[in-house]
Amino acid sequence: MTPDWSPLERELALWWAEGKSLPLWWRDDDAVEPTAALDRLGALSEELSIPVHLAVVPAYATETLSERLAPSSGMIPVVHGWAHQNHAPALEKKAEFRMHRPVSEITADAERGLSRSQAMFGSSLMPMFVPPWNRIDHEIVEGLPSLGYKVLSTATPRKRPFATPGLWQINTHLDPIDWRGTRGLVPEDQLISQLVQHLQDRRTGVSDNAEPYGLLTHHLVHDQDIWRFTREVLLRLLDGPTRCWTMAETLEKDPTP
Numbered sequence: 001m002t003p004d005w006s007p008l009e010r011e012l013a014l015w016w017a018e019g020k021s022l023p024l025w026w027r028d029d030d031a032v033e034p035t036a037a038l039d040r041l042g043a044l045s046e047e048l049s050i051p052v053h054l055a056v057v058p059a060y061a062t063e064t065l066s067e068r069l070a071p072s073s074g075m076i077p078v079v080h081g082w083a084h085q086n087h088a089p090a091l092e093k094k095a096e097f098r099m100h101r102p103v104s105e106i107t108a109d110a111e112r113g114l115s116r117s118q119a120m121f122g123s124s125l126m127p128m129f130v131p132p133w134n135r136i137d138h139e140i141v142e143g144l145p146s147l148g149y150k151v152l153s154t155a156t157p158r159k160r161p162f163a164t165p166g167l168w169q170i171n172t173h174l175d176p177i178d179w180r181g182t183r184g185l186v187p188e189d190q191l192i193s194q195l196v197q198h199l200q201d202r203r204t205g206v207s208d209n210a211e212p213y214g215l216l217t218h219h220l221v222h223d224q225d226i227w228r229f230t231r232e233v234l235l236r237l238l239d240g241p242t243r244c245w246t247m248a249e250t251l252e253k254d255p256t257p
């Protein structure tokens with residue numbers, strides 16, 4: 001079935017009419033090494049002229065990945081936890097950075113995540129922390145700025161611009177993968193209506209349009225439908241009243257709330 005994109009077209013027309021602009025960004029998670037899927041991700045980013053912030057798992061990242069992510073690649077490495085290891089008890093949701101261990105141990109993982117990533121990627125590395133499964137407890141968040149992190153990124157619209165003093169919160173909002181079901185593409189009409197709702201909320205001031213709107217993908221598990229949707233939704237948004245956000249923009253701002 002061909003999805004009906006007209007609700008998005010109508011919403012974007014209202015953005016044009018009202019002179020509004022959407023800051024847009026793209027995050028892709030779980031990179032550890034160069035693969036065919038990573039090449040495809042890089043090619044798509046280049047084709048669409050939108051950089052992709054690539055959340056790399058520091059403990060397992062390979063030297064060949066650091067060569068692949070040269071500054072000209074359009075892929076911007078950021079820190080995806082430490083080892084993407086679940087520490088939650090069996091019945092709880094998976095998490096690496098919730099209070100399942102002593103704070104000092106968890107903070108040490110966040111610290112070595114940044115130091116190893118910086119050693120591997122040099123100045124290409126942006127000090128953004130992306131906790132695996134988008135889960136992190138506030139006790140850990142509070143310690144991130146003193147380690148050198150400038151941005152925390154999880155999922156769903158942020159409640160405030162700063163996760164804690166000195167640490168911007170810039171989340172992702174649209175995830176096309178049906179994680180709890182087929183692990184394929186969420187029905188497209190559902191994704192389109194979710195996207196339109198997010199845009200309406202931003203246009204009418206219900207949610208914060210200063211927060212870059214994030215598409216979240218996972219290149220290693222994409223089937224053809226997910227690649228196709230990713231391309232199409234980005235094309236349509238980039239054709240609208242949008243501008244691409246990259247983390248360098250936020251680093252230039254005053255970090256104090």
Ligand SMILES: [Zn+2]
Nearest residue numbers: 029030132133
């Ligand atoms: Zn992940």
